[in-house]
Amino acid sequence: MLKRFALLGFWALCGLGGAMGWQTCSLSSRQPAALPANLKADLPEARRAAERLAETLRLQTVSGQKPFPAEAFDQLHALLPQHFPETFRRLQPRRLGHSLLIHWPGSKPELKPILLAAHLDVVPVAAPESWTHPPFVGQIKDGYIWGRGALDDKNSAWAILEALEALLKTGYQPRQGLYIALGEDEETGGRNGAQRLAEQLRADSVQLEAVLDEGLAIVPGSMIGLEPPLALIGLAEKGYLSVRLRVTQSGGHASMPPRETAVDILARALVRLNQSPMPARLEGPAAQLFDWLAPEMQGLNRVILANRRLFEPVLLRQLAARATTNALIRTTLAPTQLKASPKDNVLASDAEAVINLRLLPGDGPEAVMAHLNATVQDARVQLQPLNDLATAAASVVSSTESAFFALLARSIRQTFDTSVVAPSLVLAATDARHYAPLAENIYRFMPVYLTAEDLERIHGKDERISVEAHAQAIAFYAQLLSGL
Template identity: 35%
Template sequence: MKKKIVWILLGLILLFIIVTGYNTITIKSKQPSPHPANTTLNQEEAVEHLAKAITFKTVSYQDRSQFDFKEFDKFTAFLQTSYPTVFQKLDFEKINGYGLVFKWKGSDSSKNPVGLTSHYDVVPVLKDTESKWDQDPFSGAVVDGKIWGRGTLDDKIGVIGILQAVDYLLANDFTPDRDLYFMFGFDEEIGGDEGANKIVSTLKKRGIMFDYVLDEGGAIVENMVPGVKQPVGVVGISEKGSATAQLTIEGSGGHSSQPKDHTNIGRIASAIVKLEDTQFKGELRGPGKDLFEYVAPEMSFGMKYVFANKMIFKPVIEKILLQKPASAALIRTTIAPTIFQSGEQYNALPERATAIINLRLMPGDSLQDVKKFIVDAIDDDDIKVTVTGSEASKVSSIDGWPFKSIQQAARNIYTNAVVAPYLMFAGSDAKHYDQIAKNTYRFLPVQITSEDLNRMHGTNEHISIENYLNAIKFYVEILKEASRMETVD
């Protein structure tokens, strides 16, 4: 009897090995074969244009009264001077004063248009950090093969890169087979309510519906995914929602010499500890799951084995992903206490304590879900909980021609990169375009490092000339792919 059980167990183990091994060796790559681009650019002109664009202080401030719109006017005038052919051949209009929209008429009006969008506003340079920059943040200095200044990564590179690509294609007598729109916002860094949102409402009234809109977002990053040696280009197919939870408790204060066992500050602090100890459940689903399905075929054998059999190893994968903040954010709604307000006098118990928590919501998690989770986790009826904000954007398709066109264009420029969908953690103007686009994607076509990510809103923002030129070439390719690809899914 024991021998029979042993043989059954050995048989099951053998079957397990055969099935999981088969799954591993038969997993197919989802990467299209690259068609290396043959685009010859006027490098001197391209660099000059981006460098000059950086010198305009088109800064977004939370307090809109601080906007210096003279700088925004100068920037628009600079575009007209730098790209006369684009302004002559394309329809151009301003929406809400500073939103810039170009329309390139295609040969087939029956097809839905494609849109590319970026923004030309930038974040402020933090006071007293100017001296830490190697080059002045608004100099546009070109030093050692790099272009320096605010907007080189976020996101004047997108605006100038797109216009350079359009100018190149016009010079080479290219005519798109569908209408193409190029839409540039001016307040993306503070939410895009007056820029992208107004552009969207205007186009919506005209009945415009895009097959897809491409905005900034993911990029091509090295050492991003364990087991993948190649750089990985991540294309955001959704962005997490952003919500603010406020926890407030009010009660008697009194002298600090006679405190209760549990004070207002203590109870709010305890609530935060409970939230951080509980956390939202991590689950490999949606865009996070899609990411690993695209990169799994390119992994080393051990990692490929695990992800090729993720139905078996899913709990293990989720546990591993939860160990690091960046990967944990990919599979769960995150909790980040950011502000604590209470007390004015060292020897007086405060009558009120408040904590502000920023949450980034997974697709499928509602504001109501978040509030219920918080209330249940803190388990304190005296603490008032309010939750405001936005839920995650819709998840765009990875099965149809729109995603495939972006993937192909990226592979044509970065032939060794693995291009995959992912979930974007930060916000972008793309969320506004969800109203008038079947799909919205988020991809900045440059190869960057983790240090570059910190520079985007920080000190010493810059881009290499090679990276910038590759971005232009990508935009050339994506505009060509919009005409090459079959639109029947």
């Protein structure tokens, strides 16, 4: 009997091994063929383009300032026609507030246009004296263009315009129309910029086939056990919700504390929330990321990803272990603010904490609130959303089957030829969401290599882009526009 069971087990294992092996071997790459570049324009000289970008980095178009730095934006708008004369002569861009909208009509008006988005504002600099080269001097040194906005996001704005200018000069005419939308306040939510640009487009009855905005980039593949660099295209961005937890008690003198103070009750609620994270799951853009990666992997990684449903519990545990990958598989929760007694010897009559949640596509804001209430399970803790639940959800997930996604993936492979392309999820918020009602699909990708060190420079110190990388970004956009 035992022998029969053992034999049965053996055959079951063989069957499973065979199925896994079959699944692993039958994977075929989803990468578009690496076609040779077919640019429809002569690209500008890298050094000249770098100088133009450096010039814009000198203008302190800093977000969230009071008063609004209108003068810096005016100077930037004055610079644009000097840098891109052909664009301004032929397309007559429209200035809306401190933002800019450019329209290049296609030769086939029945085709829905594409929109490329970028932003002209930058985040403030905390300690300018700590920078290797001052943040608003726009220096080109050691092969790099240094300054706030060099990566986020003036490089994209200028690279798009350089590509457009080059194509206009050569007399190329796209079949599909193109819009370029440059917002003025992405870093503070995009209300005056992207939202207004989107409203203008709606007023003009524009329906877009697709939008391309900043978001993900090309990362060194070795970070995830893949040899070539990995170009990640964001199909969606996570939702954003802040919730205040509030406990009110009678307060009093700290020399005679009750069994439980407002702070104790609040602390217990925060511990419960920490210990009961929202459930992890591998679906949507994160699952698609692994489906695209699997055929490019070697060895055990390939076997595991090829059979990801089978290995899901193991995979989820591994992904949950790192903050960067944990954020791909669940709605995250981070306590960010705390407030209690104003004096060291007085009991808090009012203790408050704010938690910031980033919602996974599919996790509705109401369901998240229900999870929080069920986890805290204490009527003394009042939970109140700080932003509108109606707009807190993650974005819609765009398709990898669209014509524009194929063009995007192909253009990446044509410009960054060793890269592997894969879809993924953007963890932060971008301007792109303002265009959602107008577009069938929205993609988030910035055509630059970003190492972990570069990521720290964004919103951090010593932000810079290499002269070569900026030229490559221009080549990418020229490639993309050549395909319209």
